Amino acid sequence: MAATGLISALLLFLLICSSSISSSEKTRRPQPCKRLVLYFHDIVYNGKNAQNATSAIVASPAWGNKTTLATPIFFGDVVVFDDPITLDNNLRSTPVGRARGFYLYDRKDFFSAWFGFSFAFNSTRLNGTINFAGADDIMKTTRDLSVVGGTGDFFMTRGIATLMTDAFEDDRYFRLRVDVKAIRMLLAKDFVHG
Amino acid sequence: MAATGLISALLLFLLICSSSISSSEKTRRPQPCKRLVLYFHDIVYNGKNAQNATSAIVASPAWGNKTTLATPIFFGDVVVFDDPITLDNNLRSTPVGRARGFYLYDRKDFFSAWFGFSFAFNSTRLNGTINFAGADDIMKTTRDLSVVGGTGDFFMTRGIATLMTDAFEDDRYFRLRVDVKAIRMLLAKDFVHG
Amino acid sequence: MAATGLISALLLFLLICSSSISSSEKTRRPQPCKRLVLYFHDIVYNGKNAQNATSAIVASPAWGNKTTLATPIFFGDVVVFDDPITLDNNLRSTPVGRARGFYLYDRKDFFSAWFGFSFAFNSTRLNGTINFAGADDIMKTTRDLSVVGGTGDFFMTRGIATLMTDAFEDDRYFRLRVDVKAIRMLLAKDFVHG
Numbered sequence: 064m065a066a067t068g069l070i071s072a073l074l075l076f077l078l079i080c081s082s083s084i085s086s087s088e089k090t091r092r093p094q095p096c097k098r099l100v101l102y103f104h105d106i107v108y109n110g111k112n113a114q115n116a117t118s119a120i121v122a123s124p125a126w127g128n129k130t131t132l133a134t135p136i137f138f139g140d141v142v143v144f145d146d147p148i149t150l151d152n153n154l155r156s157t158p159v160g161r162a163r164g165f166y167l168y169d170r171k172d173f174f175s176a177w178f179g180f181s182f183a184f185n186s187t188r189l190n191g192t193i194n195f196a197g198a199d200d201i202m203k204t205t206r207d208l209s210v211v212g213g214t215g216d217f218f219m220t221r222g223i224a225t226l227m228t229d230a231f232e233d234d235r236y237f238r239l240r241v242d243v244k245a246i247r248m249l250l251a252k253d254f255v256h257g
Numbered sequence: 258m259a260a261t262g263l264i265s266a267l268l269l270f271l272l273i274c275s276s277s278i279s280s281s282e283k284t285r286r287p288q289p290c291k292r293l294v295l296y297f298h299d300i301v302y303n304g305k306n307a308q309n310a311t312s313a314i315v316a317s318p319a320w321g322n323k324t325t326l327a328t329p330i331f332f333g334d335v336v337v338f339d340d341p342i343t344l345d346n347n348l349r350s351t352p353v354g355r356a357r358g359f360y361l362y363d364r365k366d367f368f369s370a371w372f373g374f375s376f377a378f379n380s381t382r383l384n385g386t387i388n389f390a391g392a393d394d395i396m397k398t399t400r401d402l403s404v405v406g407g408t409g410d411f412f413m414t415r416g417i418a419t420l421m422t423d424a425f426e427d428d429r430y431f432r433l434r435v436d437v438k439a440i441r442m443l444l445a446k447d448f449v450h451g
Numbered sequence: 452m453a454a455t456g457l458i459s460a461l462l463l464f465l466l467i468c469s470s471s472i473s474s475s476e477k478t479r480r481p482q483p484c485k486r487l488v489l490y491f492h493d494i495v496y497n498g499k500n501a502q503n504a505t506s507a508i509v510a511s512p513a514w515g516n517k518t519t520l521a522t523p524i525f526f527g528d529v530v531v532f533d534d535p536i537t538l539d540n541n542l543r544s545t546p547v548g549r550a551r552g553f554y555l556y557d558r559k560d561f562f563s564a565w566f567g568f569s570f571a572f573n574s575t576r577l578n579g580t581i582n583f584a585g586a587d588d589i590m591k592t593t594r595d596l597s598v599v600g601g602t603g604d605f606f607m608t609r610g611i612a613t614l615m616t617d618a619f620e621d622d623r624y625f626r627l628r629v630d631v632k633a634i635r636m637l638l639a640k641d642f643v644h645g
Contacts, residue, residue, distance in 0.1 A: 110513065117559070121527045122316035122335060122510035125304065125323035129513035139313045139337045141359075141510060143527045145558050163557040163586055164565045165529075169357040170339050171311070177358045179373055179567055181586040194585045194597045196405055197388045198357055198375040209388045209406025211584055212597025214611060223408060316510035316529060319498065319517040333509045333531045335553075363551040364533050365505070371552045373567055390599055391582045392551055392569035403582045403600025417602060 099243040101182070102229060103146040103162040104154045106236050107132070118144035122167075132234045137168035148182060152229055152238060160184035166199070174201040178208060182241075184216070191215020193243065195224055210245050220245045293437040295376070296423060297340040297356035298348045300430050301326070312338035316361075326428045331362035342376060346423050346432060354378035360393070368395040372402060376435075378410070385409020387437065389418055404439050414439045487631040489570070490617060491534040491550035492542045494624050495520070506532035510555075520622045525556035536570060540617055540626060548572035554587070562589040566596060570629075572604070579603020581631065583612055598633050608633045 108116035110130035120129045124139030133140050143165050147158035164180025176199040181192045192215065197208035205225050213220035222245035230238040302310035304324035314323045318333030327334050337359050341352035358374025370393040375386045386409065391402035399419050407414035416439035424432040496504035498518035508517045512527030521528050531553050535546035552568025564587040569580045580603065585596030593613050601608035610633035618626040 108512065119512040119527045121512050121515075121529055121555070124302065124313040124315050124337070127315075138339065139315045141315055141335070141337070141529070143512075143529070143555050143557055145526065145560075161558070163563070165555055165557075167315070167337050167359055169337055169359075170355070172339075175357070177373070177375065179565070179584065181565065183586050183588070192586050192595070194599070196373065196390065196584065196599075197408065198377050198386050200377070207386070207408035209408065211388070211390075211405045211599045212609070214585065214595035214597065218611065219609065221406070221413065223412070318496065318507040318509050318531070321509075332533065333507045335509055335529070335531070361509070361531050361553055363531055363553075364549070366533075369551070371567070371569065390567065390584065391602065392571050392580050394571070401580070401602035403602065405582070405584075405599045415600070415607065417606065 099245065101148050101150065101159070101241050101243070102152050102238055103148045103182075103241065104236070104238050105142075105144055105146045107142060107234065109235065117146045118142050121165075132168070136170065136172070136174050137234075138171050139168065141165060141167040144180070148184075152240070154238070159186055164195075169198070175199065176201055182243075191217045193217045193220060193224075193245070199226055201228065210243065213245070217245065218247070220247050222246050293439065295342050295344065295353070295435050295437070296346050296432055297342045297376075297435065298430070298432050299336075299338055299340045301336060301428065303429065311340045312336050315359075326362070330364065330366070330368050331428075332365050333362065335359060335361040338374070342378075346434070348432070353380055353383065358389075363392070369393065370395060376437075383410060385411045387411045387414060387418075387439065393420055395422065404437065407439070411439065412441070414441050416440050487633065489536050489538065489547070489629050489631070490540050490626055491536045491570075491629065492624070492626050493530075493532055493534050495530060495622065497623065505534045506530050509553075520556070524558065524560070524562050525622075526559050527556065529553060529555040532568070536572075540628070542626070547574055547577070552583075557586070563587065564589060570631075577604060579605045581605045581608060581612075581633065587614055589616065598631065601633070605633065606635070608635050610634050 106115055106117045108119040120140050121143050122141035123129060123133050127133030127140055146162040148160040148162050149156040149158055161183050162180055163183055166176045166178045169175055169177045178199055179196050181194050183192045184190060192213060193210055194212045195208050196211045200206045205227050208224045208226060210220060210222040210224055225242040227240040228237060229240040300309055300311045302313040314334050315337050316335035317323060317327050321327030321334055340356040342354040342356050343350040343352055355377050356374055357377055360370045360372045363369055363371045372393055373390050375388050377386045378384060386407060387404055388406045389402050390405045394400045399421050402418045402420060404414060404416040404418055419436040421434040422431060423434040494503050494505045496507040508528050509531050510529035511517060511521055515521030515528055534550040536548040536550050537544040537546055549571050550568055551571055554564045554566045557563055557565045566587055567584050569582050571580045572578060580601060581598055582600045583596050584599050588594045593615050596612045598608060598610040598612055613630040615628040616625060617628040
């Protein structure tokens with residue numbers, strides 16, 4: 064499968080990244096990790112797409128409801144999501160994990176959101192999560208969220224995730240390209256032997 | 258405008274702060290930033306103030322609703338906000354950005370909240386976001402939240418935000434004074450050349 | 452009371468931990484903290500248990516409601532909690548603080564959650580908060596969340612919290628064992644004298 068090749072490429076990247084982290088033992092300075100570019104796909108439940116939907120409105124302001132985003136610009140809607148993460152921009156590609164958490168529309172005058180979520184990888188060879196939080200100015204070409212932590216292969220990771228809206232179909236579907244620039248602040252051994 | 262002078266003062270502070278960060282290249286130790294004191298203003302939607310409201314109840318417990326905070330002490334209410342940030346304690350001052358995100362009332366016995374939000378600066382000369390998370394013991398004079406990350410001018414920032422309730426009018430309006438004590442853990446160049 | 456002895460033990464641990472932090476002044480490298488093992492207890496409001504409940508469903512998808520978790524696996528339900536933290540696994544033990552914040556069920560196919568919350572300690576001798584965020588794969592024996600920050604005695608703390616489900620009674624009660632492995636990235640004096 065094509066996905067296997069892509070997963071190998073991703074793992075190779077991660078091995079390189081891990082090597083550079085291991086070599087940091089001598090200096091104990093944080094070491095850079097190269098970019099990790101992934102996509103995730105969000106299909107909001109609209110009352111008719113229970114099978115395909117990957118997310119659902121779970122809260123809304125007094126003037127909203129749970130099957131259509133609030134007019135005029137969705138302010139106050141809270142969406143819980145369980146979105147597939149893919150290595151390319153194809154919704155049908157084999158997922159390498161799930162983007163899980165919530166976003167809420169947080170501006171009265173502009174399309175804008177606030178995210179709290181995790182990338183949870185489910186490959187047998189790639190484990191762990193990356194945790195994100197921050198504001199997403201949807202109308203800007205790129206915008207940065209914080210990597211607030213990580214677990215497993217991403218233990219003690221910090222950095223920036225640059226989001227781009229790669230596709231947007233009304234309020235039915237969006238696809239975000241996420242460019243993670245992460246750095247490991249500490250090694251696990253710092254916890255054990257420190 | 259008075260706001261211009263204040264913005265200049267803020268920018269001067271930030272330049273000083275940036276300088277101390279630049280000088281840290283030699284030692285590569287995190288450098289302190291002085292205090293950044295700002296205010297934000299929250300007016301909850303109550304069914305009648307759609308124009309003035311800066312926030313809205315979007316979720317509530319079974320015994321609550323979306324136009325009045327739940328009795329007796331708001332437990333379970335979730336509020337999404339898009340609040341103006343000002344340099345002084347005047348709601349009418351020119352905003353330097355927006356405080357965006359959510360808070361929820363999280364205690365059954367005391368007035369208390371939990372915040373996840375960003376300061377998003379919208380000045381042409383001041384860009385970026387500061388991301389916050391943590392518990393807000395409303396009844397205490399001061400309480401600390403975590404700065405969990407930042408972007409743009411606040412790249413890789415960490416620290417503490419000390420909140421004070423600067424004004425409180427029933428459940429219609431509150432103003433928080435936020436004293437950010439932030440520190441940059443890494444420089445952008447650490448990511449590029451590391 | 453037994454709780455007093457246990458609290459003493461906990462404080463002793465924290466003193467040891469603080470000592471190792473103090474000695475780090477010379478090298479200014481982050482120092483490890485030993486483990487901090489605690490339990491918290493969650494009883495969801497079901498329409499009949501207002502006195503005992505420590506949490507409440509505050510948001511749910513279109514097919515859910517606020518007194519029963521959504522079928523089939525709770526996807527989309529958001530719960531705000533104010534749970535007692537105890538030093539052992541006994542719900543009736545004297546709490547040493549509150550676990551406060553929210554979780555939401557974030558998977559369509561598996562029992563799984565996403566947490567944003569704080570441990571807020573309320574002992575006169577133990578102050579401060581630890582702030583957590585991350586994904587909780589409920590069905591796994593252990594799973595890691597990020598410590599995204601801390602305040603007070605946990606100033607600038609980072610690390611990992613390993614969760615275990617210590618007890619689970621249908622959808623009425625659960626008890627989580629939390630094994631915090633935290634490290635202080637900086638000392639307060641770094642902010643003052645840096």
